[in-house]
Amino acid sequence: MTPPVRVLLFATAREAVGRAELLREVPAGGVSVAAFLSELLREFPQLAPATRGSRFVVNGEYVRGRSGRLVPGDEFAIHPPFSGG
Amino acid sequence: MSVRVSRLPLRIPRAYAELEDRSSGGVVLFVGRVRPDRSAGGEVGALFYEAHVPVAERALRALEREARRRFGARRIVLWHRTGNLAVGVPSVIVGAAAPHREEAFAAARWMITELKRSVPIWKTDRKRSSVRRGRTASN
Numbered sequence: 001m002t003p004p005v006r007v008l009l010f011a012t013a014r015e016a017v018g019r020a021e022l023l024r025e026v027p028a029g030g031v032s033v034a035a036f037l038s039e040l041l042r043e044f045p046q047l048a049p050a051t052r053g054s055r056f057v058v059n060g061e062y063v064r065g066r067s068g069r070l071v072p073g074d075e076f077a078i079h080p081p082f083s084g085g
Numbered sequence: 086m087s088v089r090v091s092r093l094p095l096r097i098p099r100a101y102a103e104l105e106d107r108s109s110g111g112v113v114l115f116v117g118r119v120r121p122d123r124s125a126g127g128e129v130g131a132l133f134y135e136a137h138v139p140v141a142e143r144a145l146r147a148l149e150r151e152a153r154r155r156f157g158a159r160r161i162v163l164w165h166r167t168g169n170l171a172v173g174v175p176s177v178i179v180g181a182a183a184p185h186r187e188e189a190f191a192a193a194r195w196m197i198t199e200l201k202r203s204v205p206i207w208k209t210d211r212k213r214s215s216v217r218r219g220r221t222a223s224n
Contacts, residue, residue: 010135011207020135060140077137084134084141084165084206085117085177085197 002028002072007040008057012050013078030071033063055079087161088145090136090206092168095175104182106159111186113193114162117177119170129210134167134176137205141165144204148196156192158183163196165206176208 004023014020026036033056041048057077058068070076087103097116104112122129145163152158162180170176179200181192200206 008137010137010205011209014135015209057137057140060143077140079137079205080207082201082203082205083208084136084204085201085208 002026004072005036005070006075008075008077010078011080011083013047013054013080016047016050017044026070026072026074028072030069032066033058033068033070033076034066036070036076037066050080051078053081087149087163088142089164090138090141090145090167092166095164095166095178097175097178100162100164100178100180103162104160104180106182108184109159109182109189110184111189112180112182113186113189114178114180115193115197116175117179117197118175119172121172127212129172130212131169131171132176133169133209133211134165135207135209136165136167138167141205145200148199148204151199152181152192152196155195156181156183156188158188158192161192161196163200165200165204167206169211 005026007022007024009017009020037051056063056066057079058070059075101114119132149161149163152161158181160182162178164178166176179193179197181189181196183189183192
């Protein structure tokens, strides 16, 4: 059994889904960030507004747009615009 | 520790102690607190702060390095608290010790501005269930 991708949701993304974390299976060969995100939006259509203007993070590193790949065991985070301070 | 994102309360005397440096003639300590903003939903009593902690701490360390390089700051504190914080409670401490006051003020001002812009931390007014954008609940 392959480990799932751990999805971390913050702020508007967390509120849209109602959870801060999800676990999702991906194929052993991996999947593109764009395809993974599309699947997530099919499951949670209400997440769409929060993803506009968000940046995406794979294993702690920002990806350019929706580029990059996810393999089993990766961590994927959605970062809406920041508001700390 | 010069950089920290955690649920632990922010203790101002400890931040000042962290900035101890005999060669620094100027120490600036900025404390951002939860502000009782009025809104459509009434007055804010508390805000919820969340962070992507490892990424946020790495971003803060980058700010620390850059503040040392740009302003010659000798000691730096960048502490942010997470969790539910009531009005008046410190949410962030930014401190800089430098040889002269100008550099200490400039470093602290630059760091709080950059922190808000580039560090993955978010505040939410849970009563209104909306995430604040482009507004500051503190300072």
